[in-house]
Amino acid sequence: MDATSSLRIEGVSKSYLQRSTLIAVLDSISxxxxxxxxxxxxxxxxxxxxxxxxxxxxxxxxxTGRVFVEARELSRLGxxxxxxxxxxxxxxxxxxxxxxxxxxxxxxxxxDAKREALxxxxxxxxxxxxxxxxxxxxxxxxxxLALIRTFLTHRDILLLDxxxxxxxxxxxxxxxxxxxxxxxxxxxxxLLVTHDAEEALLLSDRILVLTDRPAQLQxxxxxxxxxxxxxxxxxxVSHKSQLLRLLLEExxxx
Ligand SMILES: Nc1ncnc2c1ncn2[C@@H]1O[C@H](COP(=O)(O)OP(=O)(O)OP(=O)(O)O)[C@@H](O)[C@H]1O
Ligand SMILES: [Mg+2]
Numbered sequence: 001m002d003a004t005s006s007l008r009i010e011g012v013s014k015s016y017l018q019r020s021t022l023i024a025v026l027d028s029i030s031x032x033x034x035x036x037x038x039x040x041x042x043x044x045x046x047x048x049x050x051x052x053x054x055x056x057x058x059x060x061x062x063x064t065g066r067v068f069v070e071a072r073e074l075s076r077l078g079x080x081x082x083x084x085x086x087x088x089x090x091x092x093x094x095x096x097x098x099x100x101x102x103x104x105x106x107x108x109x110x111x112d113a114k115r116e117a118l119x120x121x122x123x124x125x126x127x128x129x130x131x132x133x134x135x136x137x138x139x140x141x142x143x144x145l146a147l148i149r150t151f152l153t154h155r156d157i158l159l160l161d162x163x164x165x166x167x168x169x170x171x172x173x174x175x176x177x178x179x180x181x182x183x184x185x186x187x188x189x190x191l192l193v194t195h196d197a198e199e200a201l202l203l204s205d206r207i208l209v210l211t212d213r214p215a216q217l218q219x220x221x222x223x224x225x226x227x228x229x230x231x232x233x234x235x236x237v238s239h240k241s242q243l244l245r246l247l248l249e250e251x252x253x254x
Pocket of ligand 2: 085
C-alpha cells in the first residue's frame, strides 16, 4: 500500500445464508482509496453496496479477502466513520447532543466538542436548531445532522450510505454543495453510496460501478471534470447518460 492510499480492499467476497440457501453477495471486490479523495459507488439495488460498507466499517466480516486502513489490516470497529442507510439519530438527545455523541464516547472535553459542533451547524445551515429533538426537525435537517455527527467522529475515512436519499431535488442540491464545501475544507477520504449518477458525477474524483449480485467491480473511472461542476454542462450530461446506460443494462441483466 503506497503512502497516499488510506484504504485498500483486497479480494473481498461475502455470502449470506437465507432460508437455508447460500446467496453470493460480493465477489472478489478489490480497490484502493487515495487519501482525501471522494469515491462513489453506484450499483443496482440489492447488489451488495451496504454489505461492502459494513465490511469496511468492521460490522460484518468477509468470507474471504481483507481490508486495510492506513496500511494496517482492519482489526477493530470504529477505524472509519460509518453513516448507515437508515436514520440512526437518538430521539432522546437534542440535535447538539446527537452531534457530539462520538466525541463524548471518545472522552473528549464536552466544551471543545460543542464548539466544534456549533461551527459545523453553522456551515450546514443548522444554526439555531441545536436544542431541538430529531422529531422536531425536517427530513433534510435530520440528514444534515447525521452528516455533522459523522464528520465529528474525527475519523479520516467516511463511509456514507445514501446520506441524501429521499430528499426533494432542491434540498438535495443544497446538501451536495454543503457536503462538497465541508469535505474540501476537512480533507477526508470519502466513500459514498448513491443511486444517483448525477450526484456521483457532481461530487466524486472517482466512480466505482458494481454489477448485479453477486457484485463485481464493473467500472472504475476517474471523473476528470473541473470543480465547481455544473450539472447542466454537456460533458457531465454525456457522462451521466453513459453511466445510466451501464446501470440499466445491469438492472435488466443484459
Ligand atoms: N444480514 C443479512 N442476512 C441475510 N442476507 C442479507 C443480509 N444483509 C444483506 N443481505 C442480502 O444481501 C444482498 C445485498 O444487500 P445490501 O443491503 O448490501 O444491498 P444494497 O446494494 O445496499 O441495496 P440497496 O441499494 O437497496 O440499499 C441482498 O440480497 C440482501 O437480501
Ligand atoms: Mg444499501
